[in-house]
Amino acid sequence: MSATAGPDARPVHASIGLGANLGDPAAxxxxxxxxxxxxxxxRLLVASRLYRTPAWGRTDQPDYVNAAALLETALAPQALLAALLEIERRAGRVRDGHRWGPRTLDLDLLLYDxxxxxxxxLRVPHPxxxxxxxxxxxxxEIAAAEPFPxxxxxxxxxxxxxxxxVVAIDAA
Structure with a gap:
């Protein structure tokens, strides 16, 4: 399976959700x-502001800092997901099978074109x-018009x- 969508494929927009609530989440x-x-x-087209949000799913943990990014990419969806998981791993994320728990970094592929x-x-749109x-x-904030099937x-x-x-914690 190719890491890119193919030699003739046009780049697509991919929407990424970011979140963290351990360590220094904003950093x-x-x-x-x-x-x-x-x-x-x-190419990173635009990044949102950072937002403080209450924990979702499991509420017995610190608030999260969340954001979003809009990318233009020629990476195939599976290759993009693998890259996101590697960024999480380098940030100290350990996937232990517990859902919705505290984490140093969470990157979700929300939309892919x-x-x-x-x-x-891999389920897109994110379920x-x-x-x-x-x-x-x-x-x-950054991609209101993006299609959401x-x-x-x-x-x-x-x-x-x-x-x-959901409260913005930094300037636009």
Whole structure:
């Protein structure tokens, strides 16, 4: 399987959700933006502000810092996911099988162009994106018009969630 989408493939937009709540989460997200900008065959188009958000799923943990990035990439979806997991690993993330727990860095491939992908270990759009204000608020800040299969666009999906508790913590 090729790491890029193919020699004749056009670059696509990929939306990445970033989050952390251990160590220095804001620094971890800023370092992750830098790492995303260095991915091969990829350009970081825009990064959102950072947002403080309540924990989701398991609420017995510190608040998160969340953000989003919009990439233009020629990497195939599986190669992009592998690169995201490597960035997490370098940031000290250990995947121990516990869902929604505290973490040094979490990178999620939220959207990949207008594609629907259902493969082992990779589902795009992210299956819970339409429910998660902590992901939709930063993503809508930078990519409200991006297509979100099954939900119109990112801005449409954001209109359907309660965004209370999602607070920007740095300047635009």
């Amino acid at each position: 971890a997200l800023r370092e992750a933006f830098d790492a995303l900008s260095r991915l091969p065959a990829t 207008d594609r629907v992908i259902d493969l082992p270990g 819970h994106l339409h429910e998660r204000a902590f992901a939709l608020v930063p993503l809508a 099954g939900h119109g666009c990112v801005g449409d999906a954001l209109a359907g969630v309660d965004a209370g508790g």
